[in-house]
Amino acid sequence: MxxxxxxxxxxxxxxxxxxxxxxxxxxxxxxxxxxxxxxxxxxxxxxxxxxxxxxxxxxxxxxxxxxxxxxxxxxxxxxxxxxxxxxxxxxxxxxxxxxxxxxxxxxxxxxxxHVAGKMVLDDAGLEARVPLLARQLVAIHALRPAERPGKYVTLTTADTVVVPEGADAAAWAAAIDVIRKPVPRYEGRFLHRDFHPGNVLFDVPSARPADARITGVVDWAATSWGPADLDVAHCSVNLALLHGPAWGLRFPAAYEEAGGVLAAAAGERLYWQVRDGLAASEEVRPIARAWREAGRTDLTTRVVEERLDAYVTAVMDTLG
Structure with missing residues (x-):
């Protein structure tokens, strides 16, 4: 736009x-x-x-x-x-x-x-784009810079989480308890740290959406060194807010199918998935506004809150 x-x-x-x-x-x-x-x-x-x-x-x-x-x-x-x-x-x-x-x-x-291509935020064709996103993220994590960027930053704490109105209180309380625990050990990777569909440009043939290809990745201002799980969690929660919780839950598997490696223990995976989901709770309004400005006028603040609640609850049910 x-x-x-x-x-x-x-x-x-x-x-x-x-x-x-x-x-x-x-x-x-x-x-x-x-x-x-x-x-x-x-x-x-x-x-x-x-x-x-x-x-x-x-x-x-x-x-x-x-x-x-x-x-x-x-x-x-x-x-x-x-x-x-x-x-x-x-x-x-x-x-x-x-x-x-x-x-x-x-x-x-x-x-x-300028990189040619466009953001594609519609639900149509998502089945074909998710594996492309996963493969692109695997390629980013494979980079080995001569000089590592700074360590990843997570600003959310158990005390700053904003529980959405009408949310599943028990699930959110359990999720908040997860991030009170010590940070799991991890193998460091080169992270984009803000990888999601809004920062990936596509070329999508109008007649064949399934033939979409990625033309570039933008917004590298949060580049960091940290766990691959954190980048995967960030893309997962954005997919959940854009397209529904089920898509957020599917992305980690797509990443592994593309050759990516995530934490071996379910509890460690849960920590990163929950941490980034809870981080989104503090930014629901600006997230929703940015998606609407980009053309997703259906994503009101309330819709995004409801999807975030459903996603966090589902993550706790699946991994908790």
């Missing part, structure tokens, strides 16, 4: 910074706001050259005060990931420039190349 016109305008200092990154004779000839992101403003910039041709770049700027405070670390992580990924087989934007402390822009920003 895009917006043209005044709302898409790039702020003056940022515009000047972007212009300095362009080739001689190039200039910005168009901007579009990209929706679907929950943490940063995203704009697609059309760059015109002397020969009349054009190319596209993407500008990511952290403007919300909460995220501005965390932008320096996030943009360093993203820039590091984008510099690592070329030649790995994991398609992602190319890094053009980064200003993590807003030394040159109004807000902390990153400029990158």
């Amino acid at each position: 895009t917006i043209h016109g005044e709302a898409a305008a790039v702020r003056p200092l940022t515009l000047a910074w972007v212009s300095r990154q362009l080739d001689v004779g190039e200039r910005i000839v168009g901007t579009e706001v990209l929706h679907g992101g929950a943490t940063a403003e995203m704009r697609r910039l059309t760059i015109g050259g002397r020969d009349g041709g054009t190319r596209e770049l993407v500008l990511r700027s952290f403007v919300d005060p909460f995220h501005v405070e965390r932008a320096e670390d996030a943009l360093h992580r993203e820039a590091g990931a984008l510099a690592l990924l070329p030649g790995t087989g994991v398609s992602a934007p190319g890094l053009v420039a980064v200003d993590p402390t807003a030394a040159h822009c109004e807000y902390p920003s990153l400029l990158m190349t």
Whole structure:
């Protein structure tokens, strides 16, 4: 989804910074706001050259005060990931420039190349896309950078979980008790840390949805080192909120079928699945708003709450 016109305008200092990154004779000839992101403003910039041709770049700027405070670390992580990924087989934007402390822009920003493709958030064709998501995540976890990114971060605690209205109180109490336990031991992997359908771009032939293919993975600002289970849990809960709890429960098996390795013990798997499910409880409104802005107008806050409750309850029934 895009917006043209005044709302898409790039702020003056940022515009000047972007212009300095362009080739001689190039200039910005168009901007579009990209929706679907929950943490940063995203704009697609059309760059015109002397020969009349054009190319596209993407500008990511952290403007919300909460995220501005965390932008320096996030943009360093993203820039590091984008510099690592070329030649790995994991398609992602190319890094053009980064200003993590807003030394040159109004807000902390990153400029990158544009990756063809689109988010696909509809239920139709999901059966074919889930194995693709699983294989892509396995490929990400197989990366072995020369320098590891920072350790994963989980901000949710047993005291900050927000139990949805009308939720299964017993299931949620049991789930909260799970994350009171010590963190299980794990084998570290390179994590995207925000891998879900909203950050994966597809090419889907209109006549053959089953022939969908992934064209790229975006939003590497939370790149981390940690357990593969955590990335799988994050994608699982997003699938559950987008498409229903059953899809969230199916994703770990799809990941293993694609060659991924998860924790051997059910209790360890439960810990990570529950931890990320409970983390979503604190962000139901922004999650629902981001999905609606991306075209899923059916996903009201209440619908997302109900799906989250059903998913957490199902995880506890399955693994607890």
